Amino acid sequence: MPFPANKERLYSHREIQKRVKELARSISKDYKKEELILIGVLKGAFVFMSDLARNLSIPVKMDFVRLASYGSGNKSQGKIHFTKAIELPIRDKHILVVEDIVDSGLTLKFLQEFLKKENPKSVRICALVDKSERREVPITIDYCGFSVPKGFIVGYGLDFDEQYRHLPGLYHLHF
Numbered sequence: 001m002p003f004p005a006n007k008e009r010l011y012s013h014r015e016i017q018k019r020v021k022e023l024a025r026s027i028s029k030d031y032k033k034e035e036l037i038l039i040g041v042l043k044g045a046f047v048f049m050s051d052l053a054r055n056l057s058i059p060v061k062m063d064f065v066r067l068a069s070y071g072s073g074n075k076s077q078g079k080i081h082f083t084k085a086i087e088l089p090i091r092d093k094h095i096l097v098v099e100d101i102v103d104s105g106l107t108l109k110f111l112q113e114f115l116k117k118e119n120p121k122s123v124r125i126c127a128l129v130d131k132s133e134r135r136e137v138p139i140t141i142d143y144c145g146f147s148v149p150k151g152f153i154v155g156y157g158l159d160f161d162e163q164y165r166h167l168p169g170l171y172h173l174h175f
């Protein structure tokens with residue numbers, strides 16, 4: 001595949017920061033006086049989680065997981081499995097999963113079901129981007145940054161073939 005050079009900016013770093021602050025305010029309010037663990041989904045969520053966490057006004061613990069699916073392409077296919085497991089005990093804790101983008105929803109469905117077996121107090125989802133067009137399983141996104149109906153999105157942690165993660169804004173990649 002030729003290197004895709006054409007990218008169109010959807011949201012600037014400034015717009016993202018504004019939205020992240022709003023999300024952080026809602027989360028801080030909703031979990032006031034509660035013990036919260038953020039679980040970031042690597043690698044895509046690392047930039048978002050770092051900004052989100054630093055805008056919270058409540059103390060949180062943090063952990064990360066990494067998931068992979070057998071199969072190829074940019075779509076979750078086949079069996080999803082952990083390549084980095086959760087490390088903190090989550091029993092009786094409030095969990096907020098921090099994800100970069102929800103596409104088919106299969107990754108989050110798998111993670112949600114896994115986490116629920118550990119008997120946490122609650123499991124909610126915070127996603128930077130909700131990309132709804134290819135959704136295959138219903139997912140409730142409790143805290144959503146931006147809704148983008150379709151396309152391939154990069155920047156602010158999101159990659160195409162490990163590139164573009166470093167960009168401060170969010171871009172639509174044209175192939």
Ligand code: IMP
Nearest residue numbers: 076102103104105106107152153158159
């Ligand atoms: P899902 O299981 O189909 O919801 O896929 C979610 C994962 O696929 C995300 O965590 C991303 O890593 C990747 N992904 C899906 N769409 C995009 C995109 O537009 N840009 C970058 N990564 C994407």
Ligand code: MG
Nearest residue numbers: 042043044100
């Ligand atoms: Mg991802």
